[in-house]
Amino acid sequence: MAEPNPSRLTETFDLLSHPYRRYALYYLTRESETVSLDALASAIATWDGDHTGTDPSTDSETVEAALHHAHVPKLADAGIVLFDANAGVIQLDEADRIEGFLEDAARTDGYVQIATSD
Numbered sequence: 001m002a003e004p005n006p007s008r009l010t011e012t013f014d015l016l017s018h019p020y021r022r023y024a025l026y027y028l029t030r031e032s033e034t035v036s037l038d039a040l041a042s043a044i045a046t047w048d049g050d051h052t053g054t055d056p057s058t059d060s061e062t063v064e065a066a067l068h069h070a071h072v073p074k075l076a077d078a079g080i081v082l083f084d085a086n087a088g089v090i091q092l093d094e095a096d097r098i099e100g101f102l103e104d105a106a107r108t109d110g111y112v113q114i115a116t117s118d
Contacts, residue, residue: 012098015078016105020063021071023047025102026111028081028092037088041067047111 016022023044028035041064048059072090076083080098082091095102 008097011078012101015075015080015098016101018071019048019109020044020066021075022102022105022109023111024067024071024075024090025080025092025095025098026106026109028090029095029102031092034089034091037064037067037072037090040090 016025024040027040027043042060044067045060045063048063068085068088072081072083073085075081079094080092081095082093083089
């Protein structure tokens with residue numbers, strides 16, 4: 001049996017605590033290739049607009065800035081994604097440790113298109 005690691009659990013919950021990070025991970029689980037930050041921001045703005053009733057076309061640049069400067073680097077620092085800030089691209093890397101939590105979060109968020117690693 002694995003040793004309990006409360007700090008690892010706290011980090012996982014922190015990573016999944018912001019909807020932009022969760023949605024980025026949902027989106028990336030469907031992609032087998034590298035994704036542009038611009039495409040990811042657009043998808044998140046649309047998703048956020050659908051859930052909050054805001055106009056997604058006005059939010060995409062704001063979402064992209066938040067992803068670039070806060071959310072994606074946090075996921076990259078945790079080793080969950082690979083992020084090339086110069087090229088503006090992101091790719092899922094090692095999401096195994098959060099996969100179960102991510103699937104539960106997707107159901108709670110009403111996001112049903114998450115891929116599983118069967």
